[in-house]
Amino acid sequence: MKLDEIERLKIEELSSYSLEPWEFEVGEKYGVKVEPRKIKGTAHPSYMKKSLFEAFNSLKRGQSIVYNYILSPDYYNNLDLREYHRDKLHLIYxxxxxxxxxxxxxxxxxxxxxxxxxxxxxIDSVTEYNEDxxxxxxxxxLESIGFAYEITVEGIIVNSKYLEIELYGNLxxxxxxxxxxYINLNTSTINEHLYRLKRYFTKDFMQKYAYSKEIMDICYYNFLELMKHKRHYS
Incomplete structure (x- = not known):
């Protein structure tokens, strides 16, 4: 192996693989031709965030893999040879x-x-993803204004150290x-005092909004907590 090839292995890194919440599956393709240079990452903790040089030298069965390649190099580009092999090649694209x-x-x-x-x-099969x-x-x-979140089957849970809100419906x-x-929320001191007075003097004021799924009602019910959050992250 030439010196410049060794340098390439030391520089090129396998990134860590994960799916983002806004990425969605498009479909599956079979018998796909792939250039290895476009394989950029792995979900395997033993190899992610390592250079190719480090990853190759840490392969648990490196010698046998090289030996098998020497014996049958066509395994990598011939589906007929791989038809009866128990391990199929699969990638995410x-x-x-x-x-x-x-x-x-x-x-x-x-x-x-x-x-x-x-x-x-x-490649035997490739699962394709795109982003919304x-x-x-x-x-x-949402993250830029200090909120964390958890996407659920029914919607999304938005939280910070001040509150946790469950939002139901189309994400x-x-x-x-x-x-x-939230952006239009008036966090002035006057508005805060008016809210507190209304909550204190008006009968069943909070119950009106407690079980509503309307976003405006949810924000109003959590007004004091949202106010604290907005003041902190403004």
Whole structure:
């Protein structure tokens, strides 16, 4: 191996793989031709965030993988030879990045293909993902104003050290509405005093909003907590 090739292995790093909340599955493709240079990351903790040089030298069965490649190099680009092999090659493809990721088995073979700079692999199956730009924008905006979140089957839980709010319904719709009301929230001292007086003197004031799913009602019910949060992160 030439010196410049060794340098390439030391520089190129396998990034860590994970799916973002705004990324969604598009579909599955079979018998896909892939350039190993486009495989950019792995979910395996033993190899992620390591250079190719480090990853290759830490392969648990590195010698046997190299030996098997010498015996049968066509395994990497011939599906017929792989038909009866128990281990199929699978990758995740993020369309918006034009990058592939190792999400399960095959780290040894994929890392070897990158080290050897093989021109092309035939992958048994590839799961494709794309991103929802609007949802990405909303979730990143939520984080930028100090909120953490947990996406649930029914909607989303928004929380900080001051409060926890459950929002039910279409994710983009309820998030957009919540952020709009939060941004327009009047946190002046006068408004705070008026709220406290109304809550104290008006019968069943809080019960009116306690079980409502309307975003405006939810924000009003949690007004004091949202006010503290907004003052802290303003």
């Amino acid at each position: 993020k369309m918006h990045e034009d990058k592939y990721y190792i999400s399960g088995d095959g780290n040894h073979r994929f890392i070897l293909s990158k080290v050897l700079d093989i021109n092309e692999l035939i 730009l609007k949802l990405k924008e909303l979730l990143q905006q 983009k719709s309820v998030l957009g509405s919540f952020l709009k009301h």
